[in-house]
Amino acid sequence: MTPSLLVLTDFFQAANGALDYAATLAPPLGARLVLLHVQRDSLLDPERFSGEAPDLEHEDVDLGFQRLIRDLPGPVAAEIGHGQVADAIAESVRHHHPTLLVLGRPNSENTPDELVTTTSLDILRAVPYPMLVVPHPLPAPHPPRRVLVAVDGEPFTLGAHAATLRHLLDALQAELTVVQVVEGPAPEEIATEALNSVLSLGLALPQSVRTRSVSALRPAEGILRVARPTEFDMVILIARPRSFVSELFHHSVTAQVLRQSPIPVLVLPAQE
Template structure:
């Protein structure tokens, strides 16, 4: 089956930027785009990524989708559904088998932390497809040339679907690939255990060379963002251990803090429990 990328749009600046990013990313992957608009009927919807619903008629939605599809370099299929976000993405993933799900991350200064974090949680629960969040206003290379993966030094295992998607992405992009480890200031920032964990997961097979970059920071989320800045990352990869990530999402887990604070696109991959 041809490769596709599933892109969510709600016609906001954040989703428009995510669509532009996905279109540029699709070129080296030889992928098509599936542009998914989830039409929400209630006047107030708790799943609205930006905290509100932009209420539009069917004609307005069709025109907005056509306007966004026309300038794309990639071939595109448009879908409009009336469903919950998780169910809509789950159904689209089953139909199109996308390599990635891409969505825009709004400005956290104007959106509540809970709303910004709730959609990734719902999507990681609904599907094993890697999730790429593109922060509004992000200014990075597309496709990315420096990919930095944060690893905590503990072994992890990826579902076959996630591993295959990550390998296909890395093989097509051929980026500089760096594994980073965050240590407490008083501890060693040796990256050997983190490198071994990444190699053991099977990800190392997709890149010929893996660099390492240790940092020391008392706060792990800050350390991950510090490492992203120091390595010049234009894509940050975080392995979300499903149980800890999903159960603690509203309690400021490390993954959540990185999601909320990053100005660099972030790829979330679910590990097996």
Template sequence: MTPSLVVLTDFFAVTNRALSYAASLAVPLGAQLVLLHVRYDGRPVPEGYGGRHTPRGEQKTDQALLKLAAEQTIRTQVDVAEGLLPEALTEAIRRHHPLFMVLGRHSDSMESSELFASVVMDLLRHAPHPLLIVPTVGWDACPPRRLLLAVDGEPFSLADEDHQEVLSRLLHATQATLDVVHVTEEQVRPKEGVVLETVCANDLVSHFAESRLHVVYSSTVVGGVLEEAARQEADMLVVVARRHSLLGSLFHRSITAQLIQESAIPVLLLPAED
């Protein structure tokens, strides 16, 4: 079965950039693209595509999707769903079994950024599947060559066994390097083996050298992770999204949500059960 990447598309430039990024990753991964468009999900319709509740507007949207798919240089299919976004994604995952989903991050204004992070966190709650967030600007490397995995040093279990293969397949396909960052406020350096064991225990990679672990002392986890990403000149950040963070009553307190909002490079979220 040919693997796939499901790309949420709404025809805006930022999402088209996410589509271009997904297409560039699909080539080395040997994957096809699925353009997922969800009607009636509350997002605005681009000017010129008509009202979403009218048959003519829906017809124009369908035609635009087919045209967009035909313009891709790799095999691309279209999937149009109705209803709310989490339910539509859950169904798309069931049908297409994607390696991961791809979503473009919209405006960098504070209000839009917080709303976007809230939507992503809601998606991870209801459709726990690897999700790649592609920001509007701030990156130019594709496929990525330097990945940085952020871990907290505590044991975790990924939500699905298939998710364990995503990172290793991506590394193998792109020939990228992988480093690990662990941020701590403590002045006592943690044992490298203990921290890396949380990665190896989930079979995210087959072998890992302690020299690839970077311990950062910072007053904030988000600040430490982003500073290390800049120092490493990483072009993709990988984050294990823990369930206890996703269920927080105030999403902006979640480290995952903050990284979604503030990262200047694409972020691959791997949902964990705890």
């Protein structure tokens, strides 16, 4: 089966930006794009964010798909889901087995934090699956060449998702930096421990892999301090089940980075 990237779209700017980004990832990954639009009763209904978007008729959705597909290279599939967005994604995942889920994050300056994280939370609850969240606005998209992997120093496994990370790193041939955030001074051995936790996954890491330790009172603050567009193109977070199985997700490291990161965030659910 040809690999695919499942891109959630509502035909608005944030979703279009995520699609543009996914289109740059598809060629090196050898993947096709699958566009999914979930009708009005989904949590990604644009009106949930702006309160201004009109209801989309079936004809409007068809025209939206045609406009998007016309500008995309390579094979593209489009489908309409119904009901809650997490349920629609779960059904699409069962059908397509995509490499990644891709969705856009609207500019959250005027949007409550709870609303920004609701969709991500519901998706991770229903479908613990590799999810790439692309912030809007984002400069001209390009395949990431500088990737930051943030770990917490505790043992973890990714199960079947380890293959996703392996495929991504092999395809992108990106420069990799593994970082761990600690309170107080950040000794060099902490950086080595962070690297070892990633090596334990059996990944063939590039020779140019770097390590870094950061001192911060809160892990999310340390990650966001490092994950700047001038240094990195993407940040990978290892999210533990406790990060998204309850309402505490809204206050978790994963949620804060998803809300505030200026670069795309790939969330990989860990197994414990």
